[in-house]
Amino acid sequence: MNARPSRPPPAVAFDVDEAFARLREAVAPYPLPVLFALAREGHGSPFEVVVACIVTIRTLEEVSLPAARRLFAVARTPAAIAALTPAAIDALIDPCTFHEPKSRSIHAIATRVDGEFGGELPCDLDTVLSLPGVGPKCAALALGLGCGEAHLPVDIHVHRIANRWGIVAAKTPEKTQRALMEVLPPERWLEINELLVPFGKHVCTGALPRCSTCPLLAMCQQVGVTRHR
Template sequence: MSKEPFAIDEVFRRLRIATAGLAKAAMFDLRDRGFDTPFEQLVGSLISARTHDETTLTVCLRLFAVARTPAQMAALEESRIRELLRGTTFADVKARDLRELSRRIVEEHQGVVPNTLEGLTAFRGVGPKIAALTLAVGFGQPAIAVDIHVHRIVNRWGYVSTHSPEKTAEVLSETLPQHYWIEINERLVPFGKFICTGTRPKCSTCVLLSMCAQVGVLNPR
């Protein structure tokens, strides 16, 4: 079938409709529940690494019932943090990293979370995606957080042609209008989980089918 021109403004208009009733991406769900400070978003983003959103949300709510600030987190024993992180992947490592970054924020940054990519990635356990989520959702700064869903979908669209999330983030920073930098993760995570899935995406009922190049799609529904 012939395709319409790929118009990014129309894409986002349709994405908002398509994802309106779907479960939110974890960091945006936490934000909308009132856990929107830079520290809470940094902690949540670190917990979310290699962990399903549903588990991330449960674990974060349990942890934040006990500690919501760097000082409160740093005051906890690592074993207590590990206990509160039960259910997440790599709980031992994340407990260590959360306590350490909390201590450093208190001692080296006067309790204030750094608001730069360089400052955030200086903490052990914080990579570019975690830093980007913190900047975007916690600080409201234009930043592109690329996970497997964002990477897969923008390549399927034919909007980018890249082989890693890191390269996708780089290319998107050059091509995607800045006012969509935060929203792209908010929309594409649920869109990728429930519609544009990794295998057998639901192309036949997708609102973007008329514009999507369907790059690499072999067996759609």
């Protein structure tokens, strides 16, 4: 374990293309983030992304991925989920944190999408943000993954790592999102979430990041990192 009270500037300037290439290689051994994995399994509609994102909130991926799969195995369309009771949804996702309010939100969303939008969640940010339990991260994932639009979902990993790199200096995920959109080209906005979720779990961890073996060390300012492995 190394203490690092003061640090020189990075050996090389932060290069987006090079950083993404190194990130892709670094996370190749690890599972895809839950929503990206589900999308590749065929659960990539905006509605399914919203539902799965609610399931994942404050819940370990190892718990939320099988919970979302259980729910979608029983019901995956707005009409099918609306036909369930919140208690039935709860029974399918019950290992997840906040499973009871999540079940009520999922049921309410399905009922609204089925009744108000004819079973298709519109690719419209204000509409998605108006759904119960849906915040900026889930809305950006729904529109990015589900609609193919350029949106930048910022979760705790993206927020922490982008600020450690020193390419943004923002106190909240919302401010990090706006700052990163200035730094990264739109074609990178969704991918940075896909890459930094596993990178944040396995390399640039919240406590004691693995800087000494990190492939981005030469271009990272390590902002706020006082101790690392």
